[in-house]
Amino acid sequence: MKILLQPLLLLLALSLSACGTTDSQLQSDGRSQAYIEGFHDGSKSGMEEAGSDFSKFVKDEERYASESDYRAGWDAGEAEGETLEKEAESVGNAVASGMAADSINKEAKKNTNMHKVAKDAVKGVDTTGMDALGK
Secondary structure, eight states, rough: OOHHHHHHHHHHHHHHHHHOOOOOHHHHOOOHHHHHHHHHHHHHHHHTTTTSSSSSOOHHHHHHOOOOOHHHHHHHHHHHHHHHHHHHHHHHHHHHHHHHHHHHHHHHHHTHHHHHHHHHHHHHHHHGGGGGGGG
């Protein structure tokens, strides 16, 4: 079960970070092509603004100033992009914490054999004078 923990956490992180509005959702909501293009640009920009190393700021300033659909899409996309990036970061931090805890637990289990811990503690120490204590 423990062997599956890390891949399952990674799969969870990837699936949660992939959630977002799709073109087909926007089209079924009656959004124009200009809105959809603005949404995509805004989403990339919002992710970059929220700290993504894999997205870059994209904004057609001319269209933003002159096309209300592009501007509305860009603003909505930016907000969603920021939210998605923050969620992805949160999930990534949770996965990293889980993996660190698993690693710590493994190390702790290695050190529960007190006889071994004691032997390791005095390794390299001259204990010949202690032989008389047992007699």
